[in-house]
Amino acid sequence: HTYNIAVIAGDGIGPEVLAEGVKVLKEVAALDGTFQFSFTHFPWSSAYYLKTGKMMPDDGIDQLRPFDAIFLGAVGSPDVPNSVTSRDLLIRIRHDFDQYINLRPVKLLKGAPCPLADVKREDIDMTFVRENSEGEYAGSGAWLYKDQPNEVVIQNGVFSRKGCERVIRYAYELARKEHKTLTNISKGNALNYSMVFWDQIFAEVGKEYPDVKTYSLLVDAASMFMVKNPKRFQIIVTSNLFGDILTDLGAAIAGGMGLAAGANLNPEKKFPSMFEPIHGSAPDIAGQGKANPLATVWSASQMLDFLGYPQWGKKLIAIIEDLLVEKKVLTPDLGGTATTSQVGDEVVRKLEET
Amino acid sequence: HTYNIAVIAGDGIGPEVLAEGVKVLKEVAALDGTFQFSFTHFPWSSAYYLKTGKMMPDDGIDQLRPFDAIFLGAVGSPDVPNSVTSRDLLIRIRHDFDQYINLRPVKLLKGAPCPLADVKREDIDMTFVRENSEGEYAGSGAWLYKDQPNEVVIQNGVFSRKGCERVIRYAYELARKEHKTLTNISKGNALNYSMVFWDQIFAEVGKEYPDVKTYSLLVDAASMFMVKNPKRFQIIVTSNLFGDILTDLGAAIAGGMGLAAGANLNPEKKFPSMFEPIHGSAPDIAGQGKANPLATVWSASQMLDFLGYPQWGKKLIAIIEDLLVEKKVLTPDLGGTATTSQVGDEVVRKLEET
Numbered sequence: 001h002t003y004n005i006a007v008i009a010g011d012g013i014g015p016e017v018l019a020e021g022v023k024v025l026k027e028v029a030a031l032d033g034t035f036q037f038s039f040t041h042f043p044w045s046s047a048y049y050l051k052t053g054k055m056m057p058d059d060g061i062d063q064l065r066p067f068d069a070i071f072l073g074a075v076g077s078p079d080v081p082n083s084v085t086s087r088d089l090l091i092r093i094r095h096d097f098d099q100y101i102n103l104r105p106v107k108l109l110k111g112a113p114c115p116l117a118d119v120k121r122e123d124i125d126m127t128f129v130r131e132n133s134e135g136e137y138a139g140s141g142a143w144l145y146k147d148q149p150n151e152v153v154i155q156n157g158v159f160s161r162k163g164c165e166r167v168i169r170y171a172y173e174l175a176r177k178e179h180k181t182l183t184n185i186s187k188g189n190a191l192n193y194s195m196v197f198w199d200q201i202f203a204e205v206g207k208e209y210p211d212v213k214t215y216s217l218l219v220d221a222a223s224m225f226m227v228k229n230p231k232r233f234q235i236i237v238t239s240n241l242f243g244d245i246l247t248d249l250g251a252a253i254a255g256g257m258g259l260a261a262g263a264n265l266n267p268e269k270k271f272p273s274m275f276e277p278i279h280g281s282a283p284d285i286a287g288q289g290k291a292n293p294l295a296t297v298w299s300a301s302q303m304l305d306f307l308g309y310p311q312w313g314k315k316l317i318a319i320i321e322d323l324l325v326e327k328k329v330l331t332p333d334l335g336g337t338a339t340t341s342q343v344g345d346e347v348v349r350k351l352e353e354t
Numbered sequence: 355h356t357y358n359i360a361v362i363a364g365d366g367i368g369p370e371v372l373a374e375g376v377k378v379l380k381e382v383a384a385l386d387g388t389f390q391f392s393f394t395h396f397p398w399s400s401a402y403y404l405k406t407g408k409m410m411p412d413d414g415i416d417q418l419r420p421f422d423a424i425f426l427g428a429v430g431s432p433d434v435p436n437s438v439t440s441r442d443l444l445i446r447i448r449h450d451f452d453q454y455i456n457l458r459p460v461k462l463l464k465g466a467p468c469p470l471a472d473v474k475r476e477d478i479d480m481t482f483v484r485e486n487s488e489g490e491y492a493g494s495g496a497w498l499y500k501d502q503p504n505e506v507v508i509q510n511g512v513f514s515r516k517g518c519e520r521v522i523r524y525a526y527e528l529a530r531k532e533h534k535t536l537t538n539i540s541k542g543n544a545l546n547y548s549m550v551f552w553d554q555i556f557a558e559v560g561k562e563y564p565d566v567k568t569y570s571l572l573v574d575a576a577s578m579f580m581v582k583n584p585k586r587f588q589i590i591v592t593s594n595l596f597g598d599i600l601t602d603l604g605a606a607i608a609g610g611m612g613l614a615a616g617a618n619l620n621p622e623k624k625f626p627s628m629f630e631p632i633h634g635s636a637p638d639i640a641g642q643g644k645a646n647p648l649a650t651v652w653s654a655s656q657m658l659d660f661l662g663y664p665q666w667g668k669k670l671i672a673i674i675e676d677l678l679v680e681k682k683v684l685t686p687d688l689g690g691t692a693t694t695s696q697v698g699d700e701v702v703r704k705l706e707e708t
């Protein structure tokens with residue numbers, strides 16, 4: 001079987017880390033022997049925008065539609081407003097392909113650095129199920145009386161029953177399957193429409209999962225506990241915006257942005273899913289071979305899981321952990337001196353070894 | 355001069371910690387000799403709600419209006435939906451009295467515990483200027499097709515030019531006065547109306563403050579840096595919701611919720627301002643004398659600053675720091691065995707000593 005993967009390397013360090021991700025995926029396929037990858041590169045990026053006035057062509061979504069998955073590096077550049085780079089490419093793809101699950105592991109691997117003092121490695125092992133298609137990111141609003149003293153701007157968070165139910169159900173299923181607790185993170189005491197509704201759906205869907213132990217936390221308290229007591233979290237379900245904030249915090253406590261991966265899933269596989277490191281384009285270190293490709297390797301592992309090869313997914317995580325423990329071939333963010341491609345090569349070497 | 359203070363002790367540990375705050379303020383006035391406090395207690399709370407169906411009487415706001423300040427403990431109880439306890443009392447007061455500045459210090463005092471490994475005490479010393487009257491907390495929204503498959507719930511964040519300008523200007527003034535940097539935290543790459551507007555106002559107002567060095571961060575990146583590199587923050591300005599989340603994270607890195615205070619200010623003094631510990635009502639430890647009153651003492655210090663007695667405000671912070679360093683009279687959350695009132699008594703004793 002051949003999997004067709006659309007590669008959107010994007011800006012800054014995006015192309016550098018994705019090159020390693022592609023290298024690793026090719027090696028996995030070669031070793032497995034039962035499937036292969038075919039990669040098609042799309043140059044969509046800020047540079048593309050500066051040339052064409054668009055982040056992707058008008059039929060960009062249609063071009064991506066036939067692919068089995070999308071592998072994305074990073075978009076963002078000082079020369080283009082971040083509302084354009086994000087909304088017209090990343091958020092657009094998540095939305096148009098109904099990638100309503102953003103699955104983000106926050107797991108402190110052996111050997112990974114952690115800024116928290118009294119925490120054991122095993123205490124940081126959670127999975128965020130972030131709503132990824134609507135909510136605060138719906139992109140709806142109004143802008144009235146521009147530049148007048150009475151100017152007012154409204155941002156609408158749009159929460160649909162279908163949108164909430166499906167992500168919450170996904171999280172319950174995952175918690176059931178993995179025999180883990182499920183923590184709902186919301187903010188019903190202040191957001192008196194959206195989050196009251198969210199909490200209600202969480203309770204409703206929960207009736208079908210009496211075997212799953214649940215907790216509910218306000219987002220402010222959750223951000224405190226992520227630092228004070230990360231052990232209390234296993235599976236977490238939360239809204240688009242809260243998931244965005246808390247998973248960056250998660251990256252901070254679990255080895256840093258160089259290790260943080262995310263999968264944007266359309267679980268029904270009606271549309272392609274998208275896999276990406278969650279870090280940005282880091283223009284300050286672009287082109288210097290300093291970028292850490294391990295977040296991209298981790299997202300490749302998520303792609304392999306999703307395509308039905310969890311044994312390879314696990315293998316890649318084990319190799320990342322080996323690299324972290326050995327501390328020989330790591331990029332500067334992890335205290336090493338290796339280049340981006342040396343780290344990718346080392347992952348390939350370890351794959352071959354086994 | 356007599357300052358009339360409205361005391362809303364609220365639920366759970368609220369009355370316990372406020373009793374100590376009142377004790378300390380009385381002592382300060384007695385020692386100063388040029389002013390005194392008169393405290394009027396209002397029983398508004400969840401218990402009040404369960405009796406009357408309301409968190410406060412219909413004319414509650416009018417009853418509070420003549421006061422010089424409001425001293426609030428905590429509201430929240432398992433028996434009343436938190437959307438009611440919060441919105442009908444706390445958020446209502448903030449809003450109706452145009453307390454548009456929520457000023458929250460995040461400062462790691464000597465002797466205070468910190469969960470971060472490689473951080474020096476001096477590295478955590480920031481002040482959050484949180485918008486406190488509108489934005490995500492406007493309370494506006496719609497709830498359509500209740501219980502139908504097409505049910506949809508909308509939460510509107512409402513950002514006015516006036517509302518953004520005044521809080522941002524306040525933050526610039528503070529940064530200028532204290533010769534500090536100002537970091538704007540927002541999320542323009544996803545929230546394409548509200549946060550693009552917010553960033554625009556931040557830039558506009560900034561033209562009047564060329565002497566203030568500024569930074570801009572996305573809220574997700576900010577939550578990461580609070581943990582990885584808190585040193586980069588001095589004065590911070592952000593929206594109502596982001597301020598809520600990040601100041602709890604701030605409490606987590608600066609000694610815990612037992613030390614986190616907040617001032618809800620109407621800077622023009624057209625209406626009473628409100629001072630509160632930012633922790634909740636903690637029903638699990640209520641009535642046991644275990645609650646830490648130091649956050650309340652810190653908020654009393656903010657009240658003294660605001661009323662024009664910064665020398666007493668500073669004195670109280672110095673005493674809190676003494677207690678933390680001496681580690682003799684502290685509540686269990688800080689590793690001690692003292693009761694709530696013993697800690698209050700010790701603050702009073704130290705005031706008398708000086």
Ligand SMILES: CC(C)[C@H](C(=O)O)[C@@H](O)C(=O)O
Nearest residue numbers: 086090091244278543544574
């Ligand atoms: C780039 C940005 C729009 C995006 C988000 O906010 O979702 C990013 O921060 C992420 O978490 O994937």
Ligand SMILES: CC(C)[C@H](C(=O)O)[C@@H](O)C(=O)O
Nearest residue numbers: 189190220440444445598632
């Ligand atoms: C109680 C709640 C409504 C409140 C808020 O969200 O503002 C609290 O968390 C705070 O930070 O003061």
